[in-house]
Amino acid sequence: MKNKAIFTKFLVILFLTSNLSSMGEKLTAESSNPESRSSNKQSVSSSELPTIKKETFFVEGISCGSCSNSIETNLKNLKGFISADINIETGKVSCTYDSSKLNISTIKSEIDKAGFTVNTPI
Numbered sequence: 540m541k542n543k544a545i546f547t548k549f550l551v552i553l554f555l556t557s558n559l560s561s562m563g564e565k566l567t568a569e570s571s572n573p574e575s576r577s578s579n580k581q582s583v584s585s586s587e588l589p590t591i592k593k594e595t596f597f598v599e600g601i602s603c604g605s606c607s608n609s610i611e612t613n614l615k616n617l618k619g620f621i622s623a624d625i626n627i628e629t630g631k632v633s634c635t636y637d638s639s640k641l642n643i644s645t646i647k648s649e650i651d652k653a654g655f656t657v658n659t660p661i
Contacts, residue, residue, distance in 0.1 A: 589637040589639060589640075590638045590639045592635070592636060592637075593634065593635045594633070594636075594646070595634075596633075596634075596650070597629075597630050597657075598630050598650060599655060599657075600656060601625065601630050602627065606627070607625040607627060609654070610625060610650055610653045611625065616649075618641065619636050619639070620636050620646075621635040622634070622635045634646050
């Protein structure tokens with residue numbers, strides 16, 4: 540029984556080794572061929588790349604989870620909004636967003652619409 544298990548492990552290792560070596564040959568052939576490398580790449584202009592920023596604000600009036608949810612719900616509707624980290628105890632709201640699609644004044648405006656007072660970014 541032990542011999543059968545050892546033999547099975549040997550076959551598995553042999554199989555994996557042969558597949559890895561053939562994969563390595565394929566990768567080597569692709570990397571040495573300039574046409575295969577350039578055909579898979581797409582050109583992206585710098586204006587199309589997202590510019591991710593994170594801003595933190597002090598927001599007055601946040602006292603519970605419902606307050607936090609209303610702020611986050613308003614922000615989620617904004618194009619370019621990624622996430623918000625809202626600390627109820629300190630009143631800090633950290634927003635991560637794509638600055639090529641969204642600006643700070645729009646974020647502040649949405650927080651104001653939720654019924655809270657936004658102080659300047661930290």
